[in-house]
Amino acid sequence: MTTILSIKNLRKSYADGFEALKGVSLDIEQGEILALLGPNGAGKTTLISTVCGITTPTSGTVTVGGHDIQAEFRAARRLIGLVPQEIALEPFEKVWNTVRLSRGLFGHRRNDALIEEILRKLSLWDKRKNAIKELSGGMKRRVLIAKALAHEPRVLFLDEPTAGVDVELRKDMWEIVAELKQAGVTIILTTHYIEEAEAIADRVGVIDKGELLLVQDKDTLMAQMGKKQIEVMLTEPIATIPDTLAAHNLALNGNGDALVYTYDTNADRTGITTLLNDVAQAGLVLRDVQTRQSSLEEIFVNLVSGEPA
């Protein structure tokens, strides 16, 4: 794999002393989808803005496709597309013109066929002659995506692209992201929707208070940090957990008809066989058994709060 984006010890501090980025280092491979998770004010947008040239870094280096974002800003920026978090569009301009502007700004020759293809893919073709102000919020967000795609970026930043959009657009977005990945485009996505990261990301980065807490393969992260629970459902509800099962640290659900056992997926012995034997020994009759793995959301909340997952 080739590293397309390399961030080394990136810092950004403001005049009032606030440190938005505290030495972030991160390598992103070509063609991967990285989801950056973090609470509000964590530094996600600052990180993206710095890489894209909107914010000037205090120190550190960033290269895109081997080009330094400051010394070789033209070559670096040509490779980058950005879909910003806020809907920022000229309200009186037509969809077609605003998308065409983006292509020109990035130094590309006019290519109406490509713009048509992008607009059709984003269901904007019928709206191409409409002024931006006539579009719905979801449509405006599609225009932002079309603008970013119009200059054929190799690295695409999606800053909370599905914030406040309907389910249909979110699904469309995921499909577009999958298609771009197929075409070899590297995607860095910030999101509040954990299921979004869970559904489409290859790797997940967690950022908080300007520090990158971890970057890991999504499946590995879930396997390493995820808890797994087994729910033993009983035919008859019980009021208390029998003393013979105390060693298993079980929890009883609200109805008293299910025992919840939490175990480490990476442990050599999960203790499930012993548990099931002990449950039978205690005279309890099983109705059903089901397992549940902790979601990325739980992992994320635990990481940010500093508690073990």
Added chain:
Amino acid sequence: MNWSAIAAIYRFEMARFFRTLAQSFFSPVLSTSLYFVVFGTAIGSRIQEVEGVSYGAFIVPGLIMLSVVMLAISNASFGIYFPKFLGTIYELLSAPVNFIEIVIGYVGAAATKALFVGFVILITASFFVDLQIEHPVAMVAFLVLTCLSFSLLGFIIGIWASNFEQMSLVPQLVVTPLIFLGGTFYSISMLPPVWQTITLFNPVVYLISGFRWSFYGLADVPIGYSLLAIVVFTGACLGFIWWIFKTGWRIRS
């Protein structure tokens, strides 16, 4: 040079102008006609001639300058302030463009619009008075330079302004008085000697004087000084814009 970017910005800015073309055309025609009715006819009937030129014809260069300067400033300031206000400036800052390309795109479009209006006023004026242009090349050069230099000033104002009130602050409180006191409607020689000296500190005097010279060969100050004034002003604006993009003042955090 990213010529595609320059063309894209220029085209995008001109599209805004073409959307309101009728307004852009009729507004200067109407205001020029009103100036001729009020100043040319009412006041002009009392001032027959200024240095051998009919009063109506005498005020034409000043009238053109008045509109062109104000329009150049407002076009350029709105051109760059709007992306700041709407947030669309993110695209400009993240695009592979340098400050020269951005300035050529925005200032070029603003200057083109002002130039168009300048010619509309000139043509309108020709219906009211007999115009003569002794130095047509110099006239066009002065007009173009004025459009460019005040578009640069407007660009700076647009970057500096953080709200719409500030946008009109400089044009209304600084530029308009300077233009009105810069010999738009009178010759400097008509003023008392003390005021003649004070007036020479008004940079607009040099612009209007030079422009009027291109029409009638009449000038309040030597033509060389007029040219020098406009070149220095343009250079100062360009230098300031270079510093803005170097430091990211008011545009890049």
